[in-house]
Amino acid sequence: MASPGGGRGGSGVGAWNVQYFKPNLVDPVPSDIVISRGQPPKNIEQVAEEVGILPQELDPYGRKKAKVSLDVLKRLRHYKNGKYVVVVGITPTPFGEGKTTTTVGLSQSLGAHLHKNVFTCLRQPSQGPTFGIKGGAAGGGYAQVIPMEEFNLHLTGDIHAITAANNLLAAAIDARMFHESTQKDEALFNRLCPKNREGKRPLSEVQKRRLVGMGLGVVDDANTLTKEQQVQCSRLNIDPKTITWNRVIDTNDRFLRGIEIGLGPAEKGHTRRTQFDISVASELMAILALTTSLGDMRDRISRIVIGSDVQGHPVTADDIGVTDAMTVLMRDTVRPTLMQTLEGTPVFVHAGPFANIAHGSSSIIADQIALKLVGEHGYVVTEAGFGADIGMEKFFNIKCRYSGLQPSAVVLVATVRALKMHGGGPAVVPGNPLKHEYLEENLDLVKAGCDSNLRKQIENCNKFGIPVVVCVNKFATDTDKELELVVNRAIEHGAFDAVISDHWAKGGAGALLLAKAIVKATSEDGRNFKFLYPLNISLEEKINIIAREIYGANGVEFSEQARKKLDTYTKQGFSNLPICMAKTQLSLSHDPTKKGAPTNFTLPIRDVSASIGAGFIFPFSGEITTMPGLGTRPCFFDITIDPETEIINGLF
């Protein structure tokens, strides 16, 4: 096999020579941004060199982050992939149980402590919640990506590019409907297909594609069209009631959840009710996460269905004429962003689709590049959003199906706090202090939680044929007996292994048991990864399989609206797509108040929508908010910046 070229560490298959950092552990653990600031990052060009990325494959954005070219994939195409580890969680409390922290902590341990080649692949967080209540998403404590403020703010502009492309399409839809409704056939045709100096009416590429799609063949001069064909060519006749393409903004702005547009005098009364979603809920974000190249991204964009025409045919971004312009706006987004952890291991940050109306995982491209860079004996650790019933199910059935990548192991994160909640503890409500059950030892609650939610989530993991290691993410209030109980019950319920982990307080050193368990779990061959359902069954059947097998439902009840939509998508030829369930993450069922492992329930499907460009159908079980709001006292009150030193405080 030929050498892939490049200097020191350039082979992408040998052991890396990485400069690790040793965090100065302080107790009590300081705030995330103070820890992040305490460790000056390596120049990003050094990080790239350490992991075998060539200088010409790197576009620095400042000194601490850089975009990495897909040329790495071409260069290393003949090399084997590393082990592929996905971190998922049990059904969480509203606070989350530390999946990202575990993902980073495990990586730091595999790299800085076991000296394995390891890459962490994370989602880029939405900027909205950073100034709302949730804060950032770079991990926490001594297991985080640095500099955390660059991770949490603009990064390398991908979300902004998605916002721009999304909104160009939205503006183009409304402008097109406006111009169609205010112009007569001839005027509209003259404007859309203007005469050139020779009297011909040449068409743009995207207009030609549309005519080909309409069965008119390759038309070079629109003068050759009949009057009727001219009208067909000019009028999309979009049915405004069917439009599913919303505008997006990367701000928590609840007043944009329902808006009426077109109230300006120049729009002549063509008003329409619509809404803004947060940018990460854009289908373009799901496309970025699932695409494998710029060309594939363009194809997916062209297929985006924005609604139907008055005859019920799907209308696409390509029909609007905006495919390539959107791709131009998103050109740089296909390249993942390289950063580093607090202990100096490499990180890719790339894409961050919503985990409810989309699949909630970081990008396929980042995973693919990382798997080549770490080499056959290396590790790529990534995470799947929400609880395992949602994030892991979609990770396997959607992301792995599109990528063709074989996962090697699952880390299932559990906390004593969440297990007590599932075991019958009182409700955990943000803003209210935790009840005493959560602050004192209570083995009964822990056991009941293990035997319900943890058991079911382990069983779910095993359905995919991949070894699952349960990671008990340690909190200061947990007792040794509680922690050990979880470990024992987890193994009882079918986990490959179960360990206690303390990476938040101790960094990679705190995750050594976890790292060793993962090394063991991934060293065994003969595991057979399998999907939960095939694609060639009906959409209803696929939904039923997920509801019964993963959620534990008796069956599914479709509303009339949902049935109608499923019929429409099937007629339009989209029944072979995978399913992306939009369900609460706070319960295995659709009811967020039902903890543990609910049984004897029917999953209601209220409505169904589709992301044809991304490539999935998403049924709604209950109301899903696609635009967070700002509370009375958002965290921006506590954010400060020193204009001299540029030091930021109050981000978390």
Next chain:
Amino acid sequence: MASPGGGRGGSGVGAWNVQYFKPNLVDPVPSDIVISRGQPPKNIEQVAEEVGILPQELDPYGRKKAKVSLDVLKRLRHYKNGKYVVVVGITPTPFGEGKTTTTVGLSQSLGAHLHKNVFTCLRQPSQGPTFGIKGGAAGGGYAQVIPMEEFNLHLTGDIHAITAANNLLAAAIDARMFHESTQKDEALFNRLCPKNREGKRPLSEVQKRRLVGMGLGVVDDANTLTKEQQVQCSRLNIDPKTITWNRVIDTNDRFLRGIEIGLGPAEKGHTRRTQFDISVASELMAILALTTSLGDMRDRISRIVIGSDVQGHPVTADDIGVTDAMTVLMRDTVRPTLMQTLEGTPVFVHAGPFANIAHGSSSIIADQIALKLVGEHGYVVTEAGFGADIGMEKFFNIKCRYSGLQPSAVVLVATVRALKMHGGGPAVVPGNPLKHEYLEENLDLVKAGCDSNLRKQIENCNKFGIPVVVCVNKFATDTDKELELVVNRAIEHGAFDAVISDHWAKGGAGALLLAKAIVKATSEDGRNFKFLYPLNISLEEKINIIAREIYGANGVEFSEQARKKLDTYTKQGFSNLPICMAKTQLSLSHDPTKKGAPTNFTLPIRDVSASIGAGFIFPFSGEITTMPGLGTRPCFFDITIDPETEIINGLF
């Protein structure tokens, strides 16, 4: 004087050693993007080194653009500034007359041909028009900034950061009004000033500032406030009718010109009529253009007035509590972006405020850094948007007032086409072919245009005490006699010099006469720059001076609404601010159909608004659109990208 340190070219005062490019001139001139693509740019680190920017002062964004630190200013503070040249235009046709092209062409000539140190300072264009009708703004032909697609698209993310900060404030305003209106006094106070574990109610910095402003002194624990003070502290009582802070988006989206927000069920009927502006119309863009440091930017943001409370007091961004969070989002925007021209001379791209509701010039910071880098014998060439009656007037009275920089010369761009229009030629309408008067020699129309609009614009320039060089920007259809006539009439009417320039077709070589004229104009001492009006007169008087002296009006007529607003701003203590007129650029008067140099008219002022953070009052003369739209066939139809080579076509 001590050496400022740094390697080759690091002194910032000697002659630079720049690698120039020699464009391969083709006739007919190819499209802008084909020309741009034909010249591979230097690595941006080389450009930086050539002009004396130190490696630690540079943050590369990819290989072709980089942000430059304000540390350069500190390092070179003891050195003298270079010559400061501003490019302005006569009243344009709707197509524009080539100010940016002239700015770039002049720079290429001064640098690559006369071997002077020269920096070009340009505005970052809005992305909206790039996909609408106008196209990009990187110059054109053989006088442009490369790579033009990077210039016209995301650049280094400044506009996206402005969008994010602008919309965070907007979301915070509506959320605050919502929470104030749905919560009783005690609940609201408890949420805004929550108790900590010790039972104290510590306040954030921004909350403390507000209490100090209310005369309550430094409050460390909100428990010490009386009930009445608690209410004062918690309730801003914003009068929704007075809100002037709009949301923004960097897309041409006409359906957002008038919208109703808050129609979602969770907002409980708290709807409000508002609008989106295009991002470059945000006051934050004007602030970025006028600021001199991160600290100054934060101060300006804190002073932004978003409306009034029910008692008529101004409500600021600081009252909303979001000053520092907005500054955090805009932290990186203060650093200008370094690029290069087609002939290899350096360019700063920084800020791009609207030229109607703002002042339409690129940033003070970029000019300041560039003036130090070129050194005493070097040149900085920048431009002022719209016609000279608007752009130049604001450049001098607003931008130079805030920067304290002394301009050295004015370039006044004129075209035979625009002069014919002013001389009585038929209307020039976008989308319609030009009438024969514009394609054939017509000395009478040219002369009449010179003796009306050109004369008046030269007179206006001279009022500021700066030498004005008229640049006749040559078009292929101009005859020699027409061009010479303009040169002669320009000198007759008081220009320091007048030259014909052909930089669009020939690059820097085509602008040699212009470059030499500028060298001569700036070599004379004893010119006295003066403002048109002092700040310590009333707002009405300032508006009157601009209307009479610059526009040629007999006087000003204020609407009742305008008078009321002027009264309010005066009472609120803002009467000492400069004026930023919002007027059509298509006439010296307020009526876009009146060409030449209209007389005997009264300027109507319909309304007045204020950008207190940026630091000006803007009176509206007529309707000003702050959100462009998309036509029936926007230019996105012609934009294509090759996914393999990433080559973009159709941008212009």
